[in-house]
Amino acid sequence: MARSRRPLFLARAPYRRRRLRDAARLLPVFSALLLILPLLWPADTASRLTSGDVIYFFGLWVLMILAAAAFAPGLQSGDQSGDQSGDEED
């Protein structure tokens, strides 16, 4: 029904909005991968420092926040402009 009425290709603005959503969906996946990255680090503590861990985690945290902050306005405006079909394919 509704699926058949959906156009196959999109105009520029909705296209960008869809890609922004894709990015927003991927953000937590990548973040999670980076967060469990320490599992792969060598186990011997002599070769590295705890302060390095701290800096890694907080740096990653800042990046996550910045990325989320960069995506949020676009996602929000797209959400309010009536294009609610957020979970469909394009």
Place this chain on the structure above:
Amino acid sequence: MPFNILVAACLLYVMFLFLVAFIVERRASAGRLGWLRSPLVYTLSLSIYCTAWTFYGAVGYAARSGLEFLTIYFGPTLVFIGWWWLLRKLVRIGRQHRITSIADLISSRYGKSNLLGVIVTVMAVVAATPYIALQLQSVVLSFGVFASAAPDGDVRLGADQTAIWVATGLAVFTILFGTRNLDAKEQHHGIVTAIAVEAVVKLVALIAVGSFVVWGIAGGVAETIARIDASDLAAWQVQPGRWTGLIFLSAAAVICLPRMFQVMVVESADEGHLARASWAFPLYLMGMSLFIVPIAVIGLERLPAGSNPDMFVLTLPLAEGQGALAMLAFLGGFSSATSMVIVESIALATMISNHIVIPLWLRLRPTAGAGDDLRSVVLMARRLAIAGVLALGYGYYHISGGSAALAAIGLIAFLGVAQVLPAMIGGILWRGATKVGAAAGLLIGFAVWAYTSFLPSFGPDAVLSATIFADGLFGIGWLRPQGLFGTGGMDPMIHALFWSLTLNATAFFVGSVLTFPGPVERLQGAAFVNVFEGPVGPQRWAKGRAEPEALLVMAQRILGEEAALSQFQQAAQAQGKAGFLPDPTPAFLDGLEARLSGSVGAATAHAMISQLVGRATVTVEDLMAVASESAQIMEYSAQLESQQGELSRTAGALREANEKLMQLSIQKDAFLSQISHELRTPMTSIRAFSEIMTEGDLPPEMVAKYGAIIQDEAKRLTRLLDDLLDLSVLENGTVQLNLTLTSLQDIIDKALTAARQTRPERSFLVYRDTASEAVFLRTDADRLTQVFINLISNARKYCDAAQPELRISVRQRGGRITVDVTDNGRGIPKEAQGLIFEKFARLSDENRAGGAGLGLAICREIMTNLGGAIAYLPGQGGAGFRVTVPLRLEKLAA
């Protein structure tokens, strides 16, 4: 620091919170919330995730397990930066279905099942009790720190007494602001704002202590880093199981914790706030954890060995002689504990009253209808529930003695509420999830959690005997609480996490796949999973109050402008107001609903008003009632439609009959006037000449001449009357036909001979094909001859060609003969062709020497009687007529 000052500061702080909550409630009831409903307040209110466990316990956690404490923050961070996956849908569902709690969410999703509501409520209460005890414990501990540090230890409360005072105070505050009014949207602006204030206090406190530690004690960032590397924390190693498991657990908990659900979904004022919170809340979390490691490191370094690392935030400033900073830190911890307890108890009280007390009450007293009676019951139930939840928390604290490490209890509570996760995620993402599956998953998950995590937390021989720990349930080795199915080597926490959630999700999935959902369940499932495609748009009545103007617009749409306006005016007058907009009081709304339900049905009216008022949920039952009402209306209107169709058909037939009658009447009038005209002309001349003749003394030749004229006119009159008689006989169908077998050639011969009398002076060239005329007809020969005489006479009369010609062609088609009689004159103009067969239709007066204009009308009637037809034949180069006649005319039955 004197202990009295501490108590006084506490009281002042609490009074300040009271004031904030009170002012905001006042503004909310006046509808002037403004910036108090901003994304900032929303984000800050989310900070109840950071409880006293976080405030005090994180430092202790860091001191014991290094950076593992970060997992508790990474989970929520992932959930929030991934808000587009889940939180967006959760908040939309919560707002659209007016979800009041996480138990309500689960119960609504699975077909308004109260059983599931009860299960989730009980689980939430059980999981929250130790957590509330933990908050009380942290407040008591922090009091204890100050008390032991006070040189004048004269005014000192016992730990139990402190806990009881704190619990009572929190209960009073929560009841005052959490159950002031019964709002179906369960929004508590005063409390949310107070929590936002507390969020600022705890962040500022932690950052202040952290800054003091980094720059005041350690002497800069570089120094701090050096000390971190030198400390015991450097021995920290990532434990893969715990690291990933705890990130997952905290991510699940931030969605499933009743208090988080309360502030994130239920108190959400605007879905757009979530977008802002998606990065602002992780930022807050980062701020909260920024100085945890330095405080832990410096605390371990500076404070005497054996001091409780959970209290470093307080003891470190105190040891350094910073009384004011310690006071601030104390208030921060106090804020963390109180805000968590307040929101948690409100969320739990809502669940308890909505899913346990009210269903029970309605079952015990089925006569108790809706209204003020029930409202007061709900409010009382909530107040008692809040008091009960706090009493449980205090009881747990009293029994456990507050000995366990803070973090352990926190994680156990997290795992308890995380058991809701499969049912919740499955419910909003998978339409196949069913009630049976959800109930099975919840119960099994809950049981496994209790057996592997909650009950063992009391220690051996407290609830579970030491033999069970060692040998398993009933002596079965693979049922050991911390080594299910022979997995004894695992970390107990991860062991419980793995088994409870795995078995939970498996039971949920298998139960869902094997069972078939009920109708309400399927409806709700579709409404939840497809919430972004649903027909119901986002709720724009976010204020939760009815705008009289919106009500008026809606009422006008249903009742009509005049009726709606007068109803509103009357209501306004009854309230003592001028104009058309009364206050939306319950009485007025009830009246309006009753009035509207007369127009659109009770269910629809209720749904419409509740949508505007924001007072009640539009339930599936409502929608179903709407649907059945609409079905009735549609059936009724279909009946009306068919009746109307019948009526309009009848009316059309009547109109046609009327028009026919009118035409007939006009025809009759025209006919009469024509007749009288035709009769008068000969009568006038007869009378005139007969008058002259009665004068006498006329020469005989004149008498003879006048006599001849009179005779002619009398003949004409007779002929006219004969024609009329003929016509009426023919028209009535009462003519006697004299059927014989006659040659067509004879008929035409006779007709030509007879017609020669008309204008005998004109000579016509007649073309005939006598061979084709050699056909015998069974018909009334005299009548048919009459028709041909008429046609040929007309041709002789009206053909204006210099060399007049007449063509008669005969053809045989099927059982019918067609005879075309054509001349080479001007023919008949197109517009007149439809008229020539009418009575008294004469085209021009030039050649009126003949009959009265009845000839062709008579012809038509004759042909109808003979079972044939006569028609004008256009396009023949002159006037042409086609006569169709059947070869064999059978006598009609009648």
